[in-house]
Structure formats: structure tokens, C-alpha cells
Amino acid sequence: MTQTVRIVTDTTATLPVEYTRAHNIEVAAQIVVFGQETFFEGKTIAFDEFLRRLKQSPELPKTAAPQLGDFVSAYNAQLEHAKTVLSIHPSSEVSGTVRSAIAAKESEFPNADIRIVDTRTVGGNLATMVVAATTWAEQGISADEIVAGLNKLIPRSRLYFVVATLENLQKGGRIGGASALIGTALQIKPILQLKDGRVEPLEKVRTHQRALERLKELVVEQCPRSADAFLCVMQADAMPLAEKIAADLSKALGFANIPIYSMSATITTHAGPGTVGVGFFV
Numbered sequence: 262m263t264q265t266v267r268i269v270t271d272t273t274a275t276l277p278v279e280y281t282r283a284h285n286i287e288v289a290a291q292i293v294v295f296g297q298e299t300f301f302e303g304k305t306i307a308f309d310e311f312l313r314r315l316k317q318s319p320e321l322p323k324t325a326a327p328q329l330g331d332f333v334s335a336y337n338a339q340l341e342h343a344k345t346v347l348s349i350h351p352s353s354e355v356s357g358t359v360r361s362a363i364a365a366k367e368s369e370f371p372n373a374d375i376r377i378v379d380t381r382t383v384g385g386n387l388a389t390m391v392v393a394a395t396t397w398a399e400q401g402i403s404a405d406e407i408v409a410g411l412n413k414l415i416p417r418s419r420l421y422f423v424v425a426t427l428e429n430l431q432k433g434g435r436i437g438g439a440s441a442l443i444g445t446a447l448q449i450k451p452i453l454q455l456k457d458g459r460v461e462p463l464e465k466v467r468t469h470q471r472a473l474e475r476l477k478e479l480v481v482e483q484c485p486r487s488a489d490a491f492l493c494v495m496q497a498d499a500m501p502l503a504e505k506i507a508a509d510l511s512k513a514l515g516f517a518n519i520p521i522y523s524m525s526a527t528i529t530t531h532a533g534p535g536t537v538g539v540g541f542f543v
Contacts, residue, residue: 266398266407267339269348271327271358272302274387275495275522284395285342287335289327291358291527301331302526311526312498316534324527326357332365336375345374345404349391349411351383352458356527376404378411381458382418385493385522386540390414393491417542420455421463421479422495423472425535427451452476476539477506481513484541492516492541497524498534506537 264285270276271289281288290301295314300306315322332348339346348366353359359379366375380390390411397407450472454463463479466472484490492510496503500521507519524532 264343264398265401266345266347266394266404267343268391268395268398269332269335269339269346269362270387270391271350272525273351273356273358273383273528274349274391275384275525275528276388276391278303280392284399286391286395287338289331289335289358289362291327291525292325293526293530294323294325306526308523308526312529312534315526315530322530324530326361329361329365329368332362333369336365336370336373340370340373340375345376347394347398347404347407347411348375348377349380349387349394350378351387352381352455353379354381354458355383355455355460355531374404376408378408379458380411380418381415382420382455382540384420384524384528384538384540385495385520386418386420386455386491386542388520388522389491389493389540389542414542418455418540419483419543420538420540421476422453422455422532422536422538423450423469423476424453424533425469425499426533452479473502473506473537476537477509477513480510480539480541483543484510484514485543486514490541490543492519492539494519494521495524495536495538495540496521497529497532497536499537503537506539510539 269287272291290304293300348362350358362377380387394407449465450469451465452463452472454461466475484492494503494507503521507521511519
């Protein structure tokens with residue numbers, strides 16, 4: 262069946278390449294810059310190599326949204342097969358991706374039906390929304406209905422995470438309202454949330470282990486016991502911990518399969534290795 266809608270996203274959606282290829286999703290590459298070297302995530306640097314460099318680098322690498330030309334190529338590719346393109350991306354409060362996508366549309370495709378969606382979230386919840394849009398498009402649902410469905414998901418999104426250190430968020434300038442925690446960072450371990458598209462503190466506890474336990478408690482308290490909760494776990498260089506969290510939540514909530522998404526290089530740059538998170542929709 263010919264689709265009337267095709268999907269574009271970017272590497273912060275953390276979707277496996279096998280999935281994006283199988284479902285004809287175009288993925289724009291986020292940019293990571295170590296010193297004078299520029300890398301395109303998923304294309305010119307593997308995650309393991311990125312992680313090695315990140316841990317050895319005295320300074321955080323710089324990150325940037327996909328280049329305008331990357332979006333132009335993605336939109337051209339999708340418009341060959343569909344009359345409408347949905348371009349689904351992370352919160353404009355923490356990333357310039359939406360602005361880059363808009364610039365590409367306005368400069369090169371002023372008359373094309375390209376709809377850019379600021380999901381107000383990142384990581385696993387962004388992946389959930391891309392997968393939902395893809396499923397609906399493959400079912401032949403109209404672009405208007407898909408956008409309406411995504412817009413209903415946006416205010417339902419909940420994303421909580423625990424970082425090993427606040428240092429990366431502070432250095433990278435992505436800390437938002439959690440900046441107030443910096444002075445007491447040695448005494449507390451915060452549970453952070455993405456609220457209104459920004460990183461904000463949710464709760465403060467005394468130890469990392471207690472933060473992880475409280476993270477799970479919050480999810481058990483708030484996550485609906487239904488499939489449309491779209492519960493997922495996220496991790497940055499912390500897979501064993503993520504697997505333990507997923508197993509504990511599976512047992513507590515009765516979900517058979519909770520996907521675990523590996524955070525992208527750009528998200529890992531700012532959140533830091535050792536970060537774990539949980540996303541769902543209320």
C-alpha cells in the first residue's frame with residue numbers, strides 16, 4: 262500500500278537503525294564536535310568511539326542540530342514517495358533541531374506539505390511518538406489525524422531521569438531550572454524531569470541508590486496500567502542498571518516488554534554517562 266505520509270526524525274529519537282530502515286524513516290544526524298573534529302552521529306562516528314572520546318576529553322564536546330542540507334536531503338527523499346512529510350523532533354527548549362528543520366522547509370520547500378512537530382520531549386518518549394506516527398501512517402491514517410494524535414500525546418508525556426553527575430548538564434548549558442541545584446550538588450542526588458520541554462528538578466534525595474528507588478516509585482505511582490502508557494527505559498552507558506529498572510517495573514506494573522532505548526551521543530554529552538531515565542504517557 263502506498264503511503265501518503267512519510268516520516269523524518271533525527272538521531273535524538275534513539276531508534277535502532279534496523280527499525281528506521283524497515284519503515285522508511287529518514288533520520289537527520291545530530292552533530293558532535295571534539296576540538297577541531299566534526300562528527301555526524303550515526304554516520305561518521307560509532308557510539309563506542311564517541312563514548313571513549315567523551316570520557317577522555319577534558320572538555321565537553323560541542324553539539325549542534327542537523328545541518329540544513331541534511332534536512333533538505335531527507336525531505337527530498339520522502340517527497341518522492343509521499344505528498345506529506347511529518348518531521349518529528351525534540352523539544353526546541355533543549356535543541357535547535359526544530360529551528361533547523363523549519364529553515365530547510367522555508368528555504369527549499371515553501372510549497373510542500375512538510376509539517377514539523379516539536380514534541381516537547383526527548384529520547385525514549387520522542388521515539389514513542391515517532392513509532393506511533395509511523396504506525397498510523399502505515400495504516401493509511403491522514404496527516405491531519407496523525408498530527409492531532411501527536412498533539413494529544415505531547416501534554417501526556419512524563420520523563421524522569423537520574424544522572425550520575427550534574428556536571429555535564431551544567432557545562433553544556435542544558436540544565437534549565439535545575440541550575441538551582443548546582444550549589445548543593447555534593448549533598449543531594451536529584452531526580453530530574455523534562456517539564457514544558459525543559460530540564461527541571463523534581464525531587465532531591467540523599468544518595469544515588471535512593472534516587473533510583475524513588476524513580477521507580479514515581480513511575481509505579483503515576484504510570485497507567487495500559488498499553489497506551491508507552492512505558493520505556495532510557496540509558497547512557499548504563500545498560501545493566503537500565504535492565505534492572507525495566508525488570509523491576511515490568512514486575513510491578515505487569516508489562517511484559519518494556520523497551521530500553523540507548524541515549525544518543527548528543528543526549529549523552531549533556532546528561533553524562535551513567536544516566537538512566539524512564540518515560541511514559543499518562
